[in-house]
Amino acid sequence: MGALALAIPIILHLLHDRPKNKQEFGSLMFLDKTKPPVDRKRRPSHLLLLLLRCLALLLLAFVFARPFVTVDDPADAAQRDRQWITVLLDRSASMQRGDLWEQAKAKVQATLDQLGPGDRFSLIAFDDSTEPLAEVKSWLGSRSEAEVNVPLERLAKPGFGGSNLGQALVLAGESIEGDEPVADELGADEQPLARREIIVISDLQKGSRLGDVQGYEWPTGIKVTLEQIGEDDQGNAGIEQVASRVPWATAEAAPSFRISNSANGIGDELEFLAHTATGETLSQTVHVPPGRSRVVELPGEWARKSVDRLAIRGDVAEFDNQFHFAQNRQQTVHIVYIGQDKPNDAEGSLFYLASAFQQSTTLDFQVEAVSGKSSGPLPEADLYVIGDTVDDPLAQALGQAIEDGATALMVVQSPGQAANLGQWLGVDGVVIRDIASRDYALLESLKLDHPVLAVFRDARFSDFTNLHFWKHREL
Template sequence: MPDFLTTPYLLLGAAAAAIPIVLHLILRNRAETVYFGAMRFLAATPKKLLRRQRLKQILLLLLRVLALLLLGLVFARPLFVGEKMPAILGEEARALAIILDTSASMAAQQHLTAAVKSAREVLQKAKASDQVSVIASAGKTEVLVEKTDPVQAEAALANIKRQQSFGNLRDAVQFADNLLAQSSLRRRQIYLISDLQAAGFSPGNLNLKSGAECIPIAVQPAWQNIALTSGERIMRNGQVSFVCRVRSFAKIAQEVPVQLVLDPQSKRVAASKRITLAAEEEQTVHFAAGEVTSKGASTAAAYFEILAPIDDLPDDNRYYLAPEATQTARV
């Protein structure tokens, strides 16, 4: 008898479902052909109507059988008990392995900070009965905590530190798989939190012997970048002015100082302005001839510079202008 029935012997009552079939076979009418003189005046019954009536009778018979089967199942009182109850209700304890990539590539754009935040979100959704292991993966695999509760696992995240080495995520997943294979819990999950650089994950199919579900979480924080996209020196009517374009690739508005520097060696600030850039906005900044307070502006080497308060890529914060060639006069 199935072990999910409270009173399995009462399932024998479902055998009563055979009663309608037996009665149907015993009591069904057998047609008898009777000839009489006026038969030729009667209209023949369409075959389509006969098939429809037969189909209705079969469906009615099936419904009667199904009703008796369900009645027998109800008397048997089906219920998932023991180890099966938590699995059905989604409350079964899990064995979790959280792998955090701590290789050198995680330094870009605060990836490691975002990875720790993702790990905290996973632990906050975990149940108190879950067993959690936290693993740091770089050149070598390091176990921070093993088979502990979510609260202690979250506290261990404070010990995460970035390593100046390449990543080896494949070995870390295999290590977590061996760790979960030793768990007595049947539901097993591996969370792989990384920027998923190709160099850190060697090719080849992973063979998870523990039967764990591997869940990758890609860390991709939004760029907060302000860049100088172009610059130009304009000569007109014997006067010189400067124009540059500043673009925001960020998702937030910022107030950005823009400077014009003449003579890169002395870094003399010839003019400066402050602009407000909305998210993903581009503006043109113009330094008129009267705003540039330095001699040699028409020929000297110069560069534009922005001083953004939040900028993940400072390498594009300058735009250089080559010095103009002076014309020699013939005598």
């Protein structure tokens, strides 16, 4: 722009070239009016003066431009500002769409190309959880790049988890803030970190959770850059099971599923499919407007079949269109009680045993009573409950079953059961004594990590201080 000002002195120089002599004349009434001739060959005079004026304007433009010349100094290049780049790579289920995962990995490679000697780099993958993949404290070019690419290639594809971006950001921020060296810890040739940046590579779906960031005081000087990949212009539909208090195995109940259609969905008609274990495919049309969801109950005829996979069809992204599950089936648990109790005797153990094991939607308990004096074969069972003395040959058969891994629960009701206990444990001198005291006794310790007592681990049920025993048996 300053050079364009050179036209000003040239124009002024030409306009200033006017006739210098004036001649007085009496009257012009006898002269005809004519236009002054145009001199196309007018040439500027005083060329030296014109040149000086142009040089003065050029010098003025040069001064206002404030030019400077830099000279690269090898010593200064070695002392370049260091940076710490942390990449948060989204590996949630939505990254399975199209070629988003390949685009994300290409973004990581582009970030690696920006690193210089001495820079620090961290790679963290996140979905519902956060996993550090690589950490390079001083970048060494291709050697460090290969170190990062090994765990990156091992992460072949995204999983099926959600996206908790807030948790990943907090983890990265705390890691940078807590691990950054202070000035006293730097080496003689090591420069402080002049730039700290977190780069988020994600498709930035709306379902990503950011709650952890809201209550977190963000560290000063850490910049966050969002690298969004992919354009969700064709919408997506998904399926998930609705939580229910009624198990599927009950005769009248059937599971329900929520089918959601994104706001930019391509249509409102979806196909709800059920694939059975025999290869049969059942189908039903479901209308879900874009931006809405609908709860669909599994049809009764489907629930009665061995369905092992549900699906929806009708959207572009198919990564979340499948729902795999195993139907709950009732399991039969056979319990054998060995004793002399009558089923209707409210004072006996058999009565309470039958009451304790109630049939449920997933477990069918079958309680069978066998006399301890029986000479017949020992029935097969998942659990043996021994409430009285057992005579041979039943005692020998029960001992062999216990040795083979059967589960037995012995309810000690008389000192006479000591002989059976010693026989099954393979020890001599087992004695059971009845203890009676004037004051009550308490339970001293319980192994709540044992499977039998695991149900009492909850703090609501683990307080046994109100249980007082005036009579007990000592083993």
